[in-house]
Amino acid sequence: MSSHPVVYVTVDVVAFTIVDGALMVLVVERGVEPFRGEPALPGGFVLPDEGLDAAARRExxxxxxxxxxxxxxxxxxGAPGRDPRAxxxxxxxxxxxxxxxxxxAGSDAAAAAWRAVDDVRATGLAFDHDAIVDDAVERLAGKLEYTALATAFLAExxxxxxxxxxxxxxxxxxLDPGNFQRKLRAGADWVVPTGELRAAGRGRPAALxxxxxxxxxxxxxxxxxxxL
Structure with a gap:
């Protein structure tokens, strides 16, 4: 018999979107212990017959x-004590x-909702999910610098x-609109004009x-x- 302690593997998902200029994160209300009734990120245990990516999508x-x-x-x-169960x-x-x-909401979640990241940071989440959200926001901010991730938040x-x-x-x-647009156009191989315009109130129509x-x-x- 192995003397090594049992270590469980879970997945947690930080899903972001933007609503009315606010960065939103998907949060569930836990329907089971520990932390029953408290907000947390969607997630759970990895099943014996699935990989990590599949477990994240399933949860x-x-x-x-x-x-x-x-x-x-x-x-x-993997800090000791991050989960009181094991x-x-x-x-x-x-x-x-x-x-x-x-x-x-389904599975072991009593409710699910989008919440502003600022509100989540102010009230806190179960487990060590506050730290996970902070890390995810920083990763997101960094990826905007060197990838086309901004377009994932936008319509077609x-x-x-x-x-x-x-x-x-x-x-x-x-951000200064003029400076940003100059920087964006200088290396904007990742966005291309459609040839169409969108009305912008009393101002000139904006290129799409x-x-x-x-x-x-x-x-x-x-x-x-x-x-910038």
Whole structure:
């Protein structure tokens, strides 16, 4: 018989979207102990016959009704005592949705909802999920610098102002419109004009663009935070 202690493996999913200029994260109300009734990230134990990616997609689907295949591993969390039930190692995943799909609680979640990241940080989450959310936001902010991830938050067609709004929301600060547009156009091989325009109130109609690269594709010219 092995003398090694039993270690359980779980997955947690940090799913982001943007609503009215606020970065939102998908949160469930736990329906079972530990932390019953408290908010937490969607997640759970990895089944014996499944891989980590499959477990993350399954837990997201079972607990929230959101079926999101585009997931990226964030990092692994394994501090002793992070789960009062047993020694548990969790692999966290990052997902981005272009719109807040209505979540439907299921499995061991009593409820599921999109909540503003600022509100979640103010009230806290179960387990060590506060730290996971903080790490996910920083990963998101970093990936905006060197990948086309901003387009994953947007509809199929968008304006350059829409792109800037994503950066401002995730980075948490306003950006000079002219400077941002110049930087974006200088290396904008990842967005291409559609030839169409969108009415913009009393101002001039804005040109519409579409994504040329997937959200995970690298930018030829990074948009570095310190330079914007």
């Amino acid at each position: 997201l689907r079972e607990e929230t009704g959101v079926d999101e295949p585009v997931l990226e591993q964030l990092r692994t969390y 020694r548990t190692v969790s692999v966290a995943y990052l997902a981005v949705l272009p719109e807040p799909v209505t979540p439907l 067609e968008f304006t350059l102002a829409d792109v800037r709004a994503v950066y401002e929301t995730v980075w948490g600060r306003p 663009f579409r994504a040329r690269k997937s959200g995970t594709a690298p930018l030829d010219r990074p948009l570095v935070r310190s330079g």
